[in-house]
Amino acid sequence: MQPINIGITETDREAIAHGLKQLLADSYTLYLQTHNFHWNVTGPQFRELHLMFEEHYTELATAVDDIAERIRTLGVAAPGTYKAFAALSSIEEVEGVPEASEMIRLLTTGHEQIVRTCRSALARAQQGDDESSAALISDRMRQHEKTAWMLRAMLG
Template sequence: MLKIDIGINENDRTNVAEGLKKLLADTYTLYLQTHNFHWNVTGPQFRELHLMFEEHYNELATAVDDIAERIRTLGVHAPGTYKAFAALSSIEEVEGVPPAEKMVELLTHGHEQVVKTARQVLKTAQDAADESTISLVSDRMRVHEKTAWMLRSTLRQ
């Protein structure tokens, strides 16, 4: 493979990619959790939540691909196993099938955690003057912040 010459030195590319690996792991874990809840949600809000979760996991599936491809663009291999994601993710897996309201709460916290992970990657990308990663991560933050707000809004006050 040819040497990568995109105006970001190798050390900075590696540091950004390591942060993106964590963002990828959080995003993939949240994707799996959302898909699981889509399949297993029950209760009076079934239809609304089932459809909302489907929208969310479809969006997350696209995001996973975008993040992994950015890691590859930086010249680093993207993680792609459950074991790797479990080691890198800040989002804990959920055992069993929680009630619908708990699902919404868990997903809200998951989206908020992805935002926090993204903020860490953003700082690294800014230090490296990596505008492409900054744009990707900033867009991801906006999506997760809005999704967390929408999920929170379905919960009883």
């Protein structure tokens, strides 16, 4: 393959891609968790939560593709297995099927974790003068901050 010459050193591209890999793993793990909760939610808020979770996992599905494509743009292979995601993700797996309010709490925690992952990845992108990755990460951070706020509001 032809060498990459986009004005970012190979060392910086690899460091930025590592932060993006962590963001990808967290996003994919939260996608799976949200989809699981969409399938299994019960209770008086069933319809509202079922539809909201669908909106969230649909948005996350688009996000994981965008993040993976940015990693590839930097010339690094994107992780794509459960094993790789488990090793990179900061979001813990959920055992069983929690109650609806616990689902909301867990998803809030997951979105907040992704915001923290974004902050770390953003610093790497800024250090490497990678405005494209910084913009992507900043957009993701804003989305997760807003989603966490809305989920927290549901908890009272």
